[in-house]
Amino acid sequence: MPRFIALIPAAGTGSRMNNELPKQYLSLAGKPMIYHALHTLCHSSHIFRVFVILAPDDHEWNRYDWSSFADKLVVKYCGGATRADSVLNGLKAMQQTDGSIVKDDWILVHDAARPCLTIFQLDQLIDALALDEVGGLLAIPVADTLKRADLNQRVMGTESRNGLWQAQTPQMFRLGLLMDALSKVNSAAITDDASAIEALGLDPRLVLSDAYNFKVTYPQDLALAELILQKKETN
Numbered sequence: 192m193p194r195f196i197a198l199i200p201a202a203g204t205g206s207r208m209n210n211e212l213p214k215q216y217l218s219l220a221g222k223p224m225i226y227h228a229l230h231t232l233c234h235s236s237h238i239f240r241v242f243v244i245l246a247p248d249d250h251e252w253n254r255y256d257w258s259s260f261a262d263k264l265v266v267k268y269c270g271g272a273t274r275a276d277s278v279l280n281g282l283k284a285m286q287q288t289d290g291s292i293v294k295d296d297w298i299l300v301h302d303a304a305r306p307c308l309t310i311f312q313l314d315q316l317i318d319a320l321a322l323d324e325v326g327g328l329l330a331i332p333v334a335d336t337l338k339r340a341d342l343n344q345r346v347m348g349t350e351s352r353n354g355l356w357q358a359q360t361p362q363m364f365r366l367g368l369l370m371d372a373l374s375k376v377n378s379a380a381i382t383d384d385a386s387a388i389e390a391l392g393l394d395p396r397l398v399l400s401d402a403y404n405f406k407v408t409y410p411q412d413l414a415l416a417e418l419i420l421q422k423k424e425t426n
């Protein structure tokens with residue numbers, strides 16, 4: 192039976208967050224941001240192992256106690272210049288670390304910067320895709336009216352939102368397929384794993400998620416993530 196293995200790329204600098212500390216370590220509900228995604232993934236009964244991919248020069252990780260995740264957690268200092276490079280390096284390191292991981296195993300790539308992922312969303316993704324030929328991702332249909340802007344930030348036109356979805360993570364593909372896809376693509380030209388699969392001519396499935404699983408990108412996102420995490424704790 193194929194297994195489910197999570198990979199968290201966490202080698203980014205968080206440039207849009209404007210903070211000296213890489214955003215995955217910023218404090219959220221009393222813990223470094225990455226703790227929350229790790230907690231959800233490590234507590235899922237489906238997930239066999241969780242790989243965290245850090246920058247080679249990361250000096251923050253070892254400042255914290257991660258022992259509560261020890262039974263599933265593997266940490267690798269092999270992040271690359273882009274998210275796609277970090278994921279591909281992580282997949283290679285995963286194979287070198289554990290020879291029992293095979294190309295048919297499912298990989299769930301999840302951003303360290305999406306701390307509000309729930310077990311429910313994770314289960315929805317796995318249930319929808321476990322028998323899928325290609326794999327897919329959590330996503331939400333675009334809810335707002337879309338404007339195209341000119342260089343002066345004036346509206347050039349209104350775009351149709353019909354059929355448009357916002358991609359989230361986890362993005363779930365089989366190890367062999369994902370490695371093949373990421374090895375062939377220009378890593379600087381893509382921002383998610385599904386794009387690499389699409390470049391092979393395949394059609395990843397969109398699995399309905401919700402806005403709570405948003406990506407913490409700008410400073411003002413921290414307060415919203417904190418509220419969602421507090422709500423999760425009281426439920």
Ligand SMILES: Nc1ccn([C@@H]2O[C@H](COP(=O)(O)OP(=O)(O)OP(=O)(O)O)[C@@H](O)[C@H]2O)c(=O)n1
Nearest residue numbers: 200201202203204205206207272273274277303
């Ligand atoms: N070279 C990189 C770039 C990004 N990431 C990871 O990919 C996820 C999503 O990327 P994003 O939110 O864009 O994070 P950053 O690249 O850190 O942020 P920014 O684009 O604002 O610099 C994050 O968990 C980030 O740490 C990574 O592992 N390696």
Ligand SMILES: C[C@](O)(CO)[C@H](O)COP(=O)(O)O
Nearest residue numbers: 274302358359360382383406
């Ligand atoms: C993978 C991702 O979170 C899906 O929305 C997103 O593409 C990451 O993109 P970013 O430009 O690196 O934030």
